[in-house]
Amino acid sequence: MVEAGAALLPSERRTVATLAVVYAARMFGLFLLLPVLALHVGSLPGGTPLIAGLAIGAYGLAQACLQIPFGAWSDRLGRRPLIVAGLLLHIGGSALGYFAASAWALVVARVVQGLGAVSGPVLALLADRTRAASRTRAMAFIGISIGASFVVSLVAGPLLAGAIGVSGIFALIGGLGLVALLLVVFALRPEAAQAARGPRPNWRVALTRSLAPHYAGIFVLHLSLTATFIAVPHALYDLHGIATADHWRSYLAVFVVSLVLTVPLLLWSERSQRPGRVVIVGGLLLVTAQIAMALMQADLRALGVALALYFGAFNFLEARLPATLAEAAREESRGAAMGVFSTCQFAGAFAGGLAGGALQGSAAGIPGVFLLAGLAVGAWLMLAAGPESRRIRAIDDVPGTSRRLQ
Numbered sequence: 421m422v423e424a425g426a427a428l429l430p431s432e433r434r435t436v437a438t439l440a441v442v443y444a445a446r447m448f449g450l451f452l453l454l455p456v457l458a459l460h461v462g463s464l465p466g467g468t469p470l471i472a473g474l475a476i477g478a479y480g481l482a483q484a485c486l487q488i489p490f491g492a493w494s495d496r497l498g499r500r501p502l503i504v505a506g507l508l509l510h511i512g513g514s515a516l517g518y519f520a521a522s523a524w525a526l527v528v529a530r531v532v533q534g535l536g537a538v539s540g541p542v543l544a545l546l547a548d549r550t551r552a553a554s555r556t557r558a559m560a561f562i563g564i565s566i567g568a569s570f571v572v573s574l575v576a577g578p579l580l581a582g583a584i585g586v587s588g589i590f591a592l593i594g595g596l597g598l599v600a601l602l603l604v605v606f607a608l609r610p611e612a613a614q615a616a617r618g619p620r621p622n623w624r625v626a627l628t629r630s631l632a633p634h635y636a637g638i639f640v641l642h643l644s645l646t647a648t649f650i651a652v653p654h655a656l657y658d659l660h661g662i663a664t665a666d667h668w669r670s671y672l673a674v675f676v677v678s679l680v681l682t683v684p685l686l687l688w689s690e691r692s693q694r695p696g697r698v699v700i701v702g703g704l705l706l707v708t709a710q711i712a713m714a715l716m717q718a719d720l721r722a723l724g725v726a727l728a729l730y731f732g733a734f735n736f737l738e739a740r741l742p743a744t745l746a747e748a749a750r751e752e753s754r755g756a757a758m759g760v761f762s763t764c765q766f767a768g769a770f771a772g773g774l775a776g777g778a779l780q781g782s783a784a785g786i787p788g789v790f791l792l793a794g795l796a797v798g799a800w801l802m803l804a805a806g807p808e809s810r811r812i813r814a815i816d817d818v819p820g821t822s823r824r825l826q
Contacts, residue, residue, distance in 0.1 A: 428554050435549045436558045438607045439542050442503065442600040444565035446510060446538070449593035450479060451573030452580065460526075460586040467523035475527045477770070482534025484766040491540030491626075491759020499545035499755065500608060506538035507601040514594030518587050529590070540759035545608075547746035547754055553690070556743040560686050563738030564679075571675045575668040626749065626757040633804040634745040637699075638761055639768035640800040641737055644706065644793035646772030648713070648730065650780055651789035655717045659786075674727040681705075681732025689740055696804075699740055703801045705733040710794030714787040 428436060454476070461472040494502040513533030520526040543562070550558045580589050656662040656670060689698040709730035716722035742761065749757035772793070779788040 428550070428557060432550050432554060432558060434607065435546065436561050438603045439546050440561045440565045441603055442507070442538070443542055443562050444569050445593075445596040445600045446536075447566050448569040448573055449510075449514070449533075449596060451570050452577045452589055452593065453586070454573070454577065456577050456581040456586055456589070460581075461523050464521070464523045464526060471523045471527065475523065475530050478527050478530040479534040480766045480770055482531050483537050483539070484763050484770070486535055486537035487540050487762040487766065488756065488759040490537045491544065491755040491757070491762070494541035494544055494755035494759075495753060499541045499548065500604060500610065502541040503538045503545070503604050504601065506536035506541070507597050507604065509533070509536035510538075511594050511597040511601065514590050514597060517590035518594065520587075520590075533593075537759075537762070539762035539765070540755055543742050543746070543758040543761070544755040547742075547758070548751075552747060555746055556686060556690050556695075556740055559743040559746075560682075560735075560739035562742070563735050564682070566738060568675070571668075571671050574671050626753050626760050631745065631748060631757060631760075633800070634741060634748065635760055635764045636800050636803055637703075637737070637741045639764040639771075640796040641706075641734065641741065642765050642768035643772035643775070643796050644710065645734060646769045647776030647779075647789050647793045648710070648772075650773065650776035651713075651786045652727065654780065655713075655723060655786050659718055660720045660723075670724065670727075674724060675731055677728040678731035678735060681729065682735040685732070685736040686739060689736075695740070695744070699737065699744065700801060700805055702733045702736045702740065703797055703804070705729060706737070706797045707794045707801070709733060710790050710797065714790035714794070717786055717790070 457472070457476055461467045461475045490502050490506060510533055513529050513531070513536070516529035516532055517526060520529050543559075546558055546562065547555060577589070580592070584592070653667060656667055662670065685698060685702055689695045692698055709726045712726035712729070713723060716726065742758070745757060745761055746754060775792055776789045779792055780786065782788065784791075
């Protein structure tokens with residue numbers, strides 16, 4: 421029997437710390453540019469609102485296109501070589517962004533940055549080098565690093581743009597990528613030779629019905645995140661008169677409070693013999709938070725509580741979903757599965773931005789954006805609850821099993 425909630429071993433802690441830095445460095449760079457890139461593109465020769473939108477979206481589009489190939493190639497060539505190649509592209513794109521003298525040059529820089537689609541190989545390597553009992557805890561570091569990067573970037577992006585300029589931010593992003601590259605090269609032990617790893621199947625084996633709820637989960641999770649943070653800034657400014665420069669205070673407070681929910685959910689999922697149920701609970705909390713934001717946005721205190729509930733559930737699911745996928749996917753196709761997973765993550769963010777922006781400018785307004793996100797999560801819960809219910813019934817049909825699992 422696998423020990424539930426096992427502490428990370430020293431070798432696992434080293435792997436988790438290294439890969440968390442790799443993941444966070446890339447996400448931090450992406451988030452840093454979000455609040456400042458559009459205005460910067462508009463100041464460059466050839467800059468128009470359309471080109472500014474293209475520069476912002478080019479990174480995500482390139483990521484979505486390359487996640488599956490990078491994941492599948494990591495199954496065949498090894499995780500570390502693909503992570504190194506991806507980080508080199510990330511650094512190269514950052515250098516192009518630093519020297520970009522026109523709007524179209526900046527679009528090219530963002531495409532090159534996005535070509536370094538290492539999310540799938542990073543998550544697959546983390547799963548490869550952690551035990552099932554400690555995998556959720558390991559994934560939690562990745563998930564929390566994403567949330568922390570998001571909050572810190574909301575504070576640091578405009579401040580850094582004023583101090584060193586957007587070109588300086590590109591240089592900083594490249595420097596963080598270089599640090600991540602050195603860690604991968606010198607802190608991670610080499611992988612087994614291809615002959616020792618054995619033959620790898622076609623990446624299409626990752627496209628199975630049993631894995632669909634995992635892919636749908638990360639899609640709606642990031643759809644809800646992007647849509648929510650289209651509406652929340654408007655609610656804080658338009659309804660409560662909080663200056664945009666002061667929004668970071670609200671986000672930081674909400675994120676810190678949300679950990680009070682995230683940590684117990686993670687511990688519960690580690691110790692539970694039915695972790696799928698905990699995922700369902702996390703999804704229900706997410707829906708509850710979205711409905712609360714839609715109905716009580718005019719009350720600042722209620723909005724803050726709902727946001728804390730949202731972030732608590734989001735951070736938990738951000739950690740748990742890749743862990744459950746790693747357990748469900750076959751080891752020999754884990755990289756491909758994580759590539760599909762990461763593609764759905766970026767596609768969800770794109771869909772949330774598109775739909776959230778359209779609703780924000782319609783008669784539905786801010787409540788419509790929150791309700792859209794809640795409906796998307798609710799639809800995923802219906803998909804995910806079916807396999808979980810069948811699994812529980814199968815366990816309960818075995819004589820004595822239910823009693824032992826209590």
